[in-house]
Amino acid sequence: MSGTTEHLLQYADVGIALDTFPYNGTATICEAMWMGVPVVTLAGTTHAGRVGVSLLSATGLSRFVAKTEDEYCKIALKLVQDRDELAALQSRLREIMQNSPLYDAQRLVSDIENACLGMWERWCAEQGRGHGDRHEMT
DSSP: OOHHHHHHHGGGGOSOEEOOSSSOOSHHHHHHHHTTOOEEEEOOSSSTTTHHHHHHHHTTOGGGEESSHHHHHHHHHHHHHOHHHHHHHHHHHHHHHHTSGGGOHHHHHHHHHHHHHHHHHHHHHHTTOOSOOTTOOO
8 A cells, every 4th residue: 555545544534624824734635625524724814824715615615714713613613513514524525626616627727818818918908009819929
């Protein structure tokens, strides 16, 4: 058995994951959710402290994002105490992730293309060049 497999199998012993702060996890959040472990995160004020917010929001699980340390504890405690919700969530987390924007590569590429084209068009407009051909980058 590989080290990665052994590592991921350890999630079977975890009921919920408490995200770190002020620096959120990234791979650990995705690993936990992929392995059926719900994550509770605390929204920070920096990029590093808001990764959990982004990942949980993209999967429709923003109810597990806390704004304060007190709320963080309350969300985690409520989830641990509601065994039915916890079990239901654990059984669906991988499917939730697969159906989220996190796993929609086509949408991501399209969004990046549109953002780049939008920035190009704004730059052209600021330069007085008008919009011109959307695909002409000279």
